[in-house]
Amino acid sequence: MNNPLASKDIAIIGYGEVKNVRRSGRSTYDLAAEATSKVLEYTGLGTKDIDGMATVLPSSEAGNNFWSNYLGDHLGLQTSWTQTTDTGGASMPGNVARAAAAIQSGYCEMVLSIAAAAPTTRRVDDQRSYRSEFRNPTGIQGPPGAFGLIMHRYMHQYDLKFEALGKLAVAQRNGALVNEYAVEGLRKPITVDDYLNARMVSTPLRLLDSVMPCDGANAIIITTTERAKKLGAKNMAHPIAYSELTNFNVHEQLPDITETGFGIAGPEALGKAGMSTDDIDMFHPYDDFLIAEMLQLEQIGFCKRGAGSEYLLETDISPTGKLPINTGGGQISAGQPGLAGGQINIIEALRQLFGEATDRQSPNPSTAMCTGIGVIPYVRNWGTSAVLILEKG
Amino acid sequence: MADREKRPRPAPTPTNITRPFWDAVNDHKFLLQYDPDADKYQFYPRGISVHTGKQNLEWREVSGKGTIYSFTETVIPARGFEGEEPYLIAAVDLGEGVRLMSLLHNCTTEEVEIGMAVRFCWDKIDDDFEYFAFEPDR
Numbered sequence: 090m091n092n093p094l095a096s097k098d099i100a101i102i103g104y105g106e107v108k109n110v111r112r113s114g115r116s117t118y119d120l121a122a123e124a125t126s127k128v129l130e131y132t133g134l135g136t137k138d139i140d141g142m143a144t145v146l147p148s149s150e151a152g153n154n155f156w157s158n159y160l161g162d163h164l165g166l167q168t169s170w171t172q173t174t175d176t177g178g179a180s181m182p183g184n185v186a187r188a189a190a191a192i193q194s195g196y197c198e199m200v201l202s203i204a205a206a207a208p209t210t211r212r213v214d215d216q217r218s219y220r221s222e223f224r225n226p227t228g229i230q231g232p233p234g235a236f237g238l239i240m241h242r243y244m245h246q247y248d249l250k251f252e253a254l255g256k257l258a259v260a261q262r263n264g265a266l267v268n269e270y271a272v273e274g275l276r277k278p279i280t281v282d283d284y285l286n287a288r289m290v291s292t293p294l295r296l297l298d299s300v301m302p303c304d305g306a307n308a309i310i311i312t313t314t315e316r317a318k319k320l321g322a323k324n325m326a327h328p329i330a331y332s333e334l335t336n337f338n339v340h341e342q343l344p345d346i347t348e349t350g351f352g353i354a355g356p357e358a359l360g361k362a363g364m365s366t367d368d369i370d371m372f373h374p375y376d377d378f379l380i381a382e383m384l385q386l387e388q389i390g391f392c393k394r395g396a397g398s399e400y401l402l403e404t405d406i407s408p409t410g411k412l413p414i415n416t417g418g419g420q421i422s423a424g425q426p427g428l429a430g431g432q433i434n435i436i437e438a439l440r441q442l443f444g445e446a447t448d449r450q451s452p453n454p455s456t457a458m459c460t461g462i463g464v465i466p467y468v469r470n471w472g473t474s475a476v477l478i479l480e481k482g
Numbered sequence: 483m484a485d486r487e488k489r490p491r492p493a494p495t496p497t498n499i500t501r502p503f504w505d506a507v508n509d510h511k512f513l514l515q516y517d518p519d520a521d522k523y524q525f526y527p528r529g530i531s532v533h534t535g536k537q538n539l540e541w542r543e544v545s546g547k548g549t550i551y552s553f554t555e556t557v558i559p560a561r562g563f564e565g566e567e568p569y570l571i572a573a574v575d576l577g578e579g580v581r582l583m584s585l586l587h588n589c590t591t592e593e594v595e596i597g598m599a600v601r602f603c604w605d606k607i608d609d610d611f612e613y614f615a616f617e618p619d620r
Contacts, residue, residue, distance in 0.1 A: 219526045222500055225492040226613050227584045228563040229571045230556050237554030238573050238583075245552070245596045291571075292555040292591075340532050342524055342580045346552065346573075467526055468573050468583045 092361035099189040100317040100325040103131035109424035113304040120306035121205035128308040141170040141197030145180035147206035151214035170197035177463030179475035181432035186331040205306035206427025219467040237291035247395030254379040255284035265418030267448040272424035305426025324443040325482035330362035333475040350474030355389030358476035370454035373434035375462040376419040442481040491562035525580040548574040585615040
């Protein structure tokens with residue numbers, strides 16, 4: 090299997106993150122500026138060292154069809170490679186692979202991969218096609234409604250134990266308690282009973298199954314391993330495998346909506362890395378809803394199909410456990426800064442691999458799997474599935 | 483929680499592709515795109531057949547019978563449905579081999595189940611649009 094990342098010639102050398110805040114009143118550019126300033130400070134680089142930029146189109150700027158031009162201009166970046174990816178929550182793991190390919194092809198050498206979004210301050214997105222004709226007029230409650238349909242179908246086909254989802258909710262909340270970047274209102278302990286008794290949004294999906302929207306931003310810097318060494322980078326992590334799949338099963342008109350592209354992208358990414366799930370030290374899945382994490386565990390292959398509940402109940406998923414999951418709280422307990430939420434799990438994986446996760450540090454992880462999910466198509470499961478495997482450098 | 487202000491129910495935004503579909507819905511008919519080369523239907527309406535990649539598509543009126551594939555009871559209402567909660571949404575498989583989603587009327591949360599037979603019914607959104615919904619086919 091061809092793996093362009095096999096030689097570990099690409100390195101991520103730093104991260105910057107803005108605290109998640111609801112209704113911050115800040116512009117997307119201001120949030121991006123803070124994340125950029127922080128990652129430049131972390132790496133000791135200046136804006137003139139950056140020659141590539143990758144970003145995601147956020148709902149707070151979606152009306153701007155020159156978004157990456159404006160963003161790079163605001164940040165003072167002159168770039169020879171510029172990329173906006175719009176596969177939703179899969180965009181930022183996708184940008185790691187896109188940046189790596191651009192660097193390997195010689196278009197650039199030092200990429201700022203930046204995500205910023207202020208959906209609780211400003212929303213200007215306008216999605217047509219199936220959404221405005223066949224979703225919005227039905228009264229379905231957006232993504233929670235779609236996942237309500239997925240959960241009921243899963244319950245019809247498999248055994249769903251809500252205690253298992255509750256355990257995951259509590260584990261992630263414990264991460265948010267010690268994550269200073271989490272939305273302040275979420276930094277309160279919860280119990281499994283709190284989860285089970287939480288208000289329903291769209292049955293059987295509860296409020297505590299769901300993310301809390303907020304404003305935020307984050308950034309990483311991607312370069313060659315050679316350049317990272319010359320710079321004397323204090324830390325680095327190599328992206329060692331990546332796979333993504335968009336519009337899984339689109340030809341099928343009666344798809345099994347419990348199935349996703351992770352059933353293909355997960356095993357493929359592991360195969361590229363020459364790994365099994367046993368080689369993954371920690372899992373940082375994209376978490377718009379708890380059930381999405383369970384589906385990923387099953388389809389990537391951490392457990393068998395339909396066995397997600399048992400797996401979660403049997404496995405220690407805390408930072409010191411067998412498979413730590415979303416140790417910083419994930420989006421569900423740290424907040425979802427719009428589509429910038431798609432890089433929160435990568436930042437947390439980097440913190441862990443760099444040994445900088447303070448009170449939630451896992452003991453010496455050397456590998457981490459991060460994932461991304463993009464878009465909810467019409468009566469289907471999510472549209473894009475992305476799997477990124479990182480290794481400590 | 484304070485009652486949410488009732489906003490208008492969103493109406494569809496027809497395109498040149500979907501205009502015949504919505505015109506039919508206003509006459510209480512449900513049209514599907516049929517690809518004669520593949521002998522298959524598709525939904526939602528598109529400018530191309532997902533089966534063959536050709537634009538050779540015909541509109542055909544469907545039988546109107548389906549079964550529930552999944553469902554959810556909406557407790558926190560969507561825009562335009564404030565005050566109507568809780569209400570049921572169903573994913574429905576038609577005999578023609580496509581899946582749709584809409585409101586499920588005349589059915590309680592206790593009654594709804596996967597596999598239940600349903601048929602079309604119709605809601606008035608505004609003076610310009612009706613919308614398809616489902617009810618049990620008892």
